[in-house]
Amino acid sequence: MSDIDDLPLKSGPAGGWGSLSGMKQVMRTSRPEAGFLDTLRRQNKPGGFMCSSCAWPKPPNYRAFEFCENGAKHTMWENTSHRCTPAFWDDHTVTELRDWSDHDLEMTGRLTAPLRFDAESDRYVETSWEEAIDGIAAILKNLSPEEVVFYASGHAALEASYLYGLLARLYGTNNLPQSSNMCHETTSVGLKEVIGSPVGTVIWEDIAKTDCFFFFGQNPGTNSPRFLHPLKEAKDRGVRIVTFNPLREQGLVSFISPQDPVAMATGKETIISDQYHQLRAGGDVAAILGLCKAVIEADDAAQEAGRPRILDVAFIEEHTTGFDTFIETCRNTSWSDITREAGLTEGALREAADVYMTSERVIGVYGMGLTQHSRGALNIAMLVNLMLLRGNIGRPGAGMCPVRGHSNVQGQRTVGIAEKAELIPNDRLKTLFDFDPPLEDGTHIVDAVEGLFTKKIKAFLCLGGNLLRAVPEQKRMEEAWAGQEMSVMVSTKLNRSHLFPAGHAWILPCLGRAEIDEQATGPQAVSIEDSFSMIHGSTGHRKPPSPLLKSEMAIVCALGKALIPDNPKLRWDEWTGDYGLVRDLIERTYPDDFAEYNNRLFTPGGFWRENPAHKRIWETESGKAVFTDPDQLNSISFEDAEGRYRLITLRSNDQFNTTIYGYSDRFRGIEGTRDVVLMNEEDMAAAGYVKGDRVALVSDAGDEETRRLGGLAVIPYQIPRGTLAGYYPECNVLISIKHHDQLSKTPASKSIPVRIEKDA
Structure with missing residues (x-):
């Protein structure tokens, strides 16, 4: 940890040598395997793989190096030479690991085998894929569909995401919240x-x-x-x-x-x-x-x-x-x-x-x-x-x-990861797969979290992500998450969500996007959608870190085969063997968006899923674009008051979502720590604080719940008066699950009402 008094609080321009230095530092800690430079060379190019980091589009006229600092960091982080094998648990218990930082958990390396939580020893133990899939399916069969949530992060590609949404609906639920619930x-x-x-x-x-x-x-x-x-x-x-x-x-x-x-x-x-x-x-x-x-x-x-x-x-x-x-x-x-x-x-x-x-x-x-x-x-x-x-x-x-923030977060919505029944072409699904899809809306992530608190939700399946760390109410979530009957997480590395296992808990390790996905018909390609609604093919070329890893597609299909009654139209084994068959299904389900899907998969720059508003076709209730008359002059839901601040949560230069690569935020001049709160110097003087004072932030949402985050050093910063800033996801502990956008329920992480006080 750095001494706060030594923080430079200055930075140079974005890019430049600072960018190369940042990549070098992550390379030093993650120790990517040999050949990673060849992997970077293929990143975001036709015939290569699409970066798993942000969703910024991939240009048709690409550069020699079509990756950014954060994209390179993500690739090196995922292609680390570190391995978290089952032997790791010989020396560590789940309870012990709760004191580890998010960074240190992921530094243990890539998961290499499916794991089952053993409550008696407080450890995860290696299990077989057959035992894991059969065990998960058995529990799901004894639960009601409305008690189960199928969550997805933005990592999974379009093909696996389509079948994941189909699996949930075949099971009988639209409980399909997704990471966009928390951002866009x-x-x-x-x-x-x-x-x-x-x-x-x-x-x-x-x-x-x-x-x-x-x-x-x-x-x-x-x-x-x-x-x-x-x-x-x-x-x-x-x-x-x-x-x-x-x-x-x-x-x-x-x-x-x-x-x-x-x-x-x-x-x-x-x-x-x-x-x-x-x-x-x-x-x-x-x-x-x-x-x-x-x-x-x-x-x-x-x-x-x-x-x-x-x-x-x-x-x-x-x-x-x-x-x-x-x-x-x-x-x-x-x-x-x-x-x-x-x-x-x-x-x-x-x-x-x-x-x-x-x-x-x-x-x-x-x-x-x-x-x-x-x-x-x-x-x-x-x-x-x-x-x-x-x-x-x-x-x-x-x-x-x-x-958009995550690489395929928009695309997952496009192919059916959505909790609103009206967004799904249910008639086509009924025809294609000979079943009656559920027509009731499922749970938004806010509803799902509240369902955990009230024990209405009894099981979570997570196709990627670190949900426990990403949502508000982290302290309550830890207790509620562990109180479920079952938690299943498809993951590449350890994260905080694994450390509060439910009564039955599995970690299912999956391939990264840069890795070879070998199936019955040979190496497979997947596809993603970027922020411009362009669809891109992606092919991995790296050797997987363990022969026991499965693709997200293979995991979803194995679970579907074990859980859903036999149906000749459900060809789980064939879909696992040839992802092109799944793209054919997506095209038949969404013909306007995915015409000639397989033929256009590797179009340079992607192929466009056309947008009516781009052509001034307004698919609104009035058939026109709508001027909105504002009913207030700010976007907050609380009044200003003496001692009340508006807290903004930030990501550092050294992180991607909940993944913390290191402790360098050079753009803000903060090195060696994330335990800070940025504050206007005039506000500091008025409150009697000086640089480096240790303080706590206390939620001031007007409810009875006390949410507190202590151990923060005050940093003077060029920020408007009345506004504070701190890091995500650490500051999530301060957000009430009820503090969200009125229309979308997206957590209001950019204007959290808080008070600041001296830390005890």
Whole structure:
């Protein structure tokens, strides 16, 4: 651990030598197997494998090295030479491991054999695949379908995900929550409400044609570093970028391309953002309303002076509804109310609006900084309002660009990992497989967690992920998770969710995406969907770390064969042997999205699952894009009060979701520790804290539950007053399961009400 007083609290540009240094450090600790450089060479390219890290699209005209720092870290981390064999448990108990860090648990290496928890010895013991599958199926047969949850993270490819959703429905349930419930479900629900599309509308061609980006709550330097290359190219051709984010994130400040020898040799930076506005956490509604107000005022002035209109009136009249109500709200809301809630000056908002008004083609980019609020859907609707004012959706070089976090999280939704029955083509499933799919909605992850608390949920099957660490209410979750009748986790490495085993618990080790998946008909390919709705084929080339590992497809099919009564239309063995047969099923189930699926699998840049809103076809209730009239000026669900702060959870430069590669967050100048809280210096002085003071954060949600996270060092940081920041997933312990977006139920991790106090 570093001495807090020695922390430099500064960083250089994103990319550059710092990026190479970060990769080198993870390479030193993970010790990837020989040949990993060849693996990196194949990453995100046709004929190679698709990165398991973020969902940023893979370009058709790829570079020599089509991976970023975090993608390389993930590949090295998964292709480690470390092994967690069954012998590991000779020296360790489950209870003992609860004191280990997330980083140290994964450092034990790749799991090599299926494991069953033995309560008497408090250890996992090796078991056979046959015993594991038969044991799991036997327990499931004695439970009611509504008592069982089939959870999926974004790791599993489209083929296994399709059959996993089918398996759950054959079993009799739509209890299919997925990791998007905790991040971009607000996009899936919020965008659908206002433009009729649950996903973003832009494609690569739009990125190349735009002349302006507006960023809200998205950090490409940490969460999607490959985005920095097209941003640099955009800056080289004069594109303007305006950023709204509570923290100054280095990836949106400056960048040195590690693939540019001249820039690396000279240290020449590309300045990314032309304007950077640090608004209050939860202040996006007011900020965007201010932008819209400035645009409308400019349009009014243009009309009075006889100049061309600022608004795209023809587009608004033909393609939208709700404009008149919205424009009146813009006119009637005072600048003083807007600036108070946004935490920005009127001048700053007008300056940003000037860029918007003088740009012909604007792309609105956002991430979880918009989605993870109590009114996250309102955030998204407000950004859509701004884009609609000048027709910036559904034409070249413009549109909505939500940046997804996990590689196939969007694609899993596309092929049926969804708890809402209305999203599933049940008639086609009935015809294809000769059964009656359940028509009742299943559980969202929030419902599933609450079901664990009330013991209505008695078993969890997890196709990847570290759910216990990813959700709110971590302390209650640990007790509830262990209180289930059964937990089953398909995993590559140990994680915290394994350490609170249910009455019956199994860990089923699976292949990584970069590894050879050999089945009856030979090596298999899988496919994933990226943030642009492009479908890519992926083929592994590395030797698996153990002959006992199975693919996610093989695990799902084995469980289906053991659990579901015989049915001639359920060809589990054939599907395991030839994944192309499963792609044929996906095509028959979703013919509009997956036409010629197998033939187009390795199209450079992927093949596009077309988006109606991209063509100005609005699949909304009104048949038009919807202007939303905001009913409040922030995206939070609590009042400001003396001593109450808004806490933002962050990911460091050295992590991916709940995976912690190390303790370096060089972009924020924090090294050797994650036990910190970032605080405005004026707030520190007012509260009587100095750098390095040890404090605790205490949930201030207004309920009776006390949630506390102690042992944190106060770090002065350039952050708006009243806003704090700390690391995810550690800060999840402070979030109430009831603190979520009203529409999507996505946990509100970017505006947690907390108090700060001296640690005992």
